[in-house]
Amino acid sequence: MPRAARPVACTARFERHIQQRAISIGTLFGRDNSQATQKHSRLTPNKPTLGQDELFRPLVASPFPDLRKRAEFYADHSVCPTCVADAGIKDGTSLEAHKASKRPAHTCPDCGFPTHCSREHWERDLEEHRKVCPTLRQVNEDEHDLRSGRRLMEFEYPGPQGFEEAVNMSNWDTYFYTRNFPSLNAERSLRHASKPLTYPITIASVLHDTSPYRSGHELTAEGVKSLTALRMTLSAENTAKEASSGTYVRPMRIIMPGARAESQLPAEVWMQLMYLFPNTAFHLHFVGPEVYNRPVVLSPTPNLQLHWHDARYSARLHQDFAPFDPYRDVFFFFCPGFGYPAQRAGWHDTLRMIIRTQCAIFATGFDAEDIQRDTGVLAEDHGEEMDWLMAPTLNRFRSLKPDVNPQDVRRHIHTNWSVYGFRGKRYEVRHTSEEDEATTE
Structure with a gap:
């Protein structure tokens, strides 16, 4: 007989479950979640x-x-x-x-x-x-x-990049090779390594001056303007000059509303982002009611601070982040589900606040349907307020490891499968005469 009806999570909740469980630190490094055991399992050939x-x-x-x-x-x-x-x-x-x-x-x-x-x-x-x-x-x-007990070299991360060693951001293979990762020749090893690194390296692939995303292909004219400004700010030569001037340089802030799995990653994973911009100070802000329970602030190196905000992105928090600088602030949403009916209303006001900062905003999705739904809702709800920076594009640094939908094991997704970008318009949106009259009244 068919089962009795029971509450069934929507696909957005499935994504949240996968992010929380399948990408947990314990899953990445073994069964024991303790820090000592994680380090031992990575570095000791048991x-x-x-x-x-x-x-x-x-x-x-x-x-x-x-x-x-x-x-x-x-x-x-x-x-x-x-x-x-x-x-x-x-x-x-x-x-x-x-x-x-x-x-x-x-x-x-x-x-x-x-x-x-x-x-x-x-x-x-x-x-x-x-x-x-x-x-x-x-x-x-x-x-x-x-969980086999073998030495997981996939999670042994390299340190700072050599001064004369250029990084190739074309794809996972060239990134791993030019960043001097342990040899990752097996497909399984690539899948393992890509799962946690998809978050910091997706960010880096958009912002780095050797980004694979270029004008005339993925980037719009507005996207070229925004990313040129950000990339110039982040360029090693420019920041080195600023750092030597002795004046205070505002850190580059990357704000991640709705953070889930990305907030669970060990600091050493996020340090891989910092190593690609060696002279830049980063402040990473994980915002959302599902952020992993961590100290409020952690600074593993002088150039990296991790901030956890166990709350929804609200007007009050938005005000705390102000003022915003489009040259040094950027927003990233990882598989946010803007278009899901149950979440659309909740995202609406948050997106409006963020769009008005005129900072660059990038988001990912886990399959074509997810991307189409999210970008469709963005166009419908905020189209008059925003410009597209980057067309939905297959993410060169998506997770190569498929996740299984627990509601239907025939359906699989890849975290951060596609990436796109948008930003608030550089000019004020003109109201209709009726809206102007309503405003004056």
Whole structure:
């Protein structure tokens, strides 16, 4: 019989869950979240508990308790695609699909995920399931590899860049090579490394003077103006001259409203951003009710301060950040969900405040549908107030590791899959005569 109706999180809440759980520090560096254990697991070649040829295990029979719990979570929140198809429902994440589906308690022997309510339904759907089965198996093996006990060189980060060593920001491969990361030749290693670094390096890829995003391609005319100003400010030669002048130079502020996973990352991950701009002082502000519980301010180096604001971006906080400088302030929204019906109203006033600062604003999305929905709402709600800086573009530094939607394991996303930018208009928006009359009254 179909399951009783129960509250089902919308896709935006799925994204939030993935950001909080799949990119947690414990998942990145092993099962123990303590700082000492993390450091030890990264730097000490322990004897692996799983060999590289032993990584595939059904999640329900995993030797790691958290993966067994994850299997239970998928089984409780996902749907059987055969049940959904029999009911004539296309969207497996919808409330109707969950009402019509039995619990997917059958584990696919090829990918190790609970995918169908019974073997019979799995066999009926086998042709369709084979389209997603390799990706699910990849996710399965990646998660077991992270917990295997091997030395995770993917998380051993290089220090400052040599003075005469240029960084190539064309893509992950050239970035890792020119930044002197340990050799990351395997696809799995690239997936692991890209997951936490997608946040600071996405920012760097937009702001760096060797950015792969250029005029006539991804950037609009307004985008060239804004980014030229920011890149000139950030250029190593310019900031070196300012630093030697002995005068106070305002730090470059990167403000991230709605922060989730990015606020959980260790400081050493964010230091990779600082190393790409060696003479610039950065203040990073993580804002939102879901920011990771940290000290209010942390300064791992003189040129980097991390600030956590456990609150929504409000008019009061906005006022605290003022005054704004388009040459030294920039906003980044990571997979914000501007266009989701449940979040649209909440973002509306926040975006209006930020757009009026005329600072550059960049945002990411996790797939084409997400990007289309968010940019459509931006155009509809704020089109008269803003200029586009950067067209939606496949992010060269997106996470290469797919995340699985727990509402429908057939659906996968890549964190920061695409990036785009906008900014408040440089001139005042003229009101209609009716609006002017209403204002005077």
